[in-house]
Amino acid sequence: MLSRRNPQLNAHGELIHLLSIEGLPRAVLTQILDTAGTFLSVNDREVKKVPLLRGKSVFNLFFENSTRTRTTFEIAAKRLSADVINLDIARSSTAKGESLLDTIANLSAMHADMFVVRHSESGAPYLIAQHCAPHVHVVNAGDGRHAHPTQGLLDMYTIRHYKRDFAQLTVAIVGDIVHSRVARSDIHALTTLGVPEIRAVGPKTLVPSDLREMGVRVCHDMAEGIRGADVIIMLRLQNERMSGAMLPSAGEFFKNYGLTPDKLALAKPDAIVMHPGPINRGVEIDSSVADGRQSVILPQVTFGIAVRMAVMSIIAGNNA
Amino acid sequence: MSTLLLDAEALYADLLSGVRRVMPAGGALVGVWSGGAWLVERLQRDLKLEGAPGVISSALHRDDFGSRGMAAGADPTQLPFEIEGRAIVLVDDVLYTGRTTRAAINELFDFGRPASVTLAVLVDRGGRELPIEAAFSAARVALPREQRLSLARDEAGRFSFDIKTKAA
Numbered sequence: 461m462l463s464r465r466n467p468q469l470n471a472h473g474e475l476i477h478l479l480s481i482e483g484l485p486r487a488v489l490t491q492i493l494d495t496a497g498t499f500l501s502v503n504d505r506e507v508k509k510v511p512l513l514r515g516k517s518v519f520n521l522f523f524e525n526s527t528r529t530r531t532t533f534e535i536a537a538k539r540l541s542a543d544v545i546n547l548d549i550a551r552s553s554t555a556k557g558e559s560l561l562d563t564i565a566n567l568s569a570m571h572a573d574m575f576v577v578r579h580s581e582s583g584a585p586y587l588i589a590q591h592c593a594p595h596v597h598v599v600n601a602g603d604g605r606h607a608h609p610t611q612g613l614l615d616m617y618t619i620r621h622y623k624r625d626f627a628q629l630t631v632a633i634v635g636d637i638v639h640s641r642v643a644r645s646d647i648h649a650l651t652t653l654g655v656p657e658i659r660a661v662g663p664k665t666l667v668p669s670d671l672r673e674m675g676v677r678v679c680h681d682m683a684e685g686i687r688g689a690d691v692i693i694m695l696r697l698q699n700e701r702m703s704g705a706m707l708p709s710a711g712e713f714f715k716n717y718g719l720t721p722d723k724l725a726l727a728k729p730d731a732i733v734m735h736p737g738p739i740n741r742g743v744e745i746d747s748s749v750a751d752g753r754q755s756v757i758l759p760q761v762t763f764g765i766a767v768r769m770a771v772m773s774i775i776a777g778n779n780a
Numbered sequence: 781m782s783t784l785l786l787d788a789e790a791l792y793a794d795l796l797s798g799v800r801r802v803m804p805a806g807g808a809l810v811g812v813w814s815g816g817a818w819l820v821e822r823l824q825r826d827l828k829l830e831g832a833p834g835v836i837s838s839a840l841h842r843d844d845f846g847s848r849g850m851a852a853g854a855d856p857t858q859l860p861f862e863i864e865g866r867a868i869v870l871v872d873d874v875l876y877t878g879r880t881t882r883a884a885i886n887e888l889f890d891f892g893r894p895a896s897v898t899l900a901v902l903v904d905r906g907g908r909e910l911p912i913e914a915a916f917s918a919a920r921v922a923l924p925r926e927q928r929l930s931l932a933r934d935e936a937g938r939f940s941f942d943i944k945t946k947a948a
Contacts, residue, residue, distance in 0.1 A: 510840040777846070
């Protein structure tokens with residue numbers, strides 16, 4: 461019988477590409493989080509490098525700009541001793557009309573071992589994973605509105621770091637959910653890891669109602685959405701993805717859904733505030749909250765490097 | 781020696797006196813995760829050394845990463861003292877090919893340059909594939925390749941040996 465297995469897993473159920481959190485078993489997510497814990501301490505060593513990817517070439521293919529994500533992937537790959545090649549694809553061959561798969565074929569001929577791909581089209585990393593050589597691994601660094609699995613995993617690492625256990629938590633994801641691949645990846649990860657209450661909070665135009673089918677509680681009222689939460693994940697208002705009049709104004713959005721100290725007081729006293737960055741101060745989050753004692757926005761960035769090291773070392777060690 | 785005769789508690793007593801002998805003045809104990817970590821925990825107490833012993837994981841320097849992938853479930857290295865200039869006694873439960881010891885030494889050097897590294901083990905089962913020898917081993921045994929020997933610890937903290945035969 462021909463079975464369609466998850467293209468991210470090999471026949472033994474081991475991770476060979478990271479394309480989406482959707483469909484990954486809890487054991488794989490836990491393995492990544494546990495491994496990230498090992499790598500976190502590498503930053504404290506005299507020698508901030510381990511030799512796991514020595515002699516391997518990691519190509520950062522960013523068809524869409526992102527300084528932060530590209531940089532953290534680059535640091536992660538270098539801490540694993542890989543050679544890192546950054547391609548500014550937006551300004552090179554694609555602009556000359558080369559197709560995605562021709563670009564990949566050319567880079568494979570340069571002996572790439574891993575592609576870290578960001579693309580504005582959902583599914584582009586899948587296409588690459590399906591067409592690259594069996595020894596080549598692909599990491600999705602964000603594709604369209606679809607998924608941003610390493611951000612989802614670093615969010616899970618952050619939650620586990622501060623809250624220890626997922627089983628009792630209420631997690632509120634606030635803001636522009638419809639355009640957010642981070643929200644989608646977070647919801648899949650939180651569900652798989654057993655979080656009992658996930659809330660999606662925002663205006664009707666930015667929170668798709670079909671989220672209810674994923675077991676998410678949809679709240680259009682900020683107070684209802686935040687009350688009693690253990691974790692608040694604020695999302696950036698994505699101006700560059702906004703088409704048409706989905707919002708009256710940024711000021712109006714802040715008034716209703718911006719996280720201020722008053723609104724944060726509705727959550728549990730020990731609630732943590734997260735944000736994937738870059739933050740828009742005064743648009744989705746008040747400065748005093750972003751810089752406040754409940755904010756874990758900067759630790760998220762540090763954890764992100766360890767999580768990306770974990771993902772790259774795990775997939776590089778598994779064969780197709 | 782038959783594996784049935786391997787009394788881990790008796791061998792631990794020998795290891796304790798052996799480590800006492802080979803331990804340089806001002807030396808520090810570092811156990812290789814996981815069996816070695818249990819051993820140094822007890823040695824630290826029995827030798828009345830101050831502070832906590834070090835624990836080292838070989839996972840990040842293993843030479844079979846390409847074929848076996850990332851090791852799951854290893855605790856990260858924890859060295860609660862300066863490595864630079866320190867005499868280190870590295871402790872492991874079983875010395876076999878020497879590859880774990882090699883990886884552990886590499887890991888150790890990521891934290892600084894020790895003055896010396898001395899190896900002490902509970903059991904030397906031969907089969908070396910690298911030029912590594914222990915300064916002290918409480919027992920030498922010969923085991924068939926397909927048998928895996930490792931230390932186990934029960935809830936009361938008592939040691940025993942766990943012997944598994946790999947499927948052919």
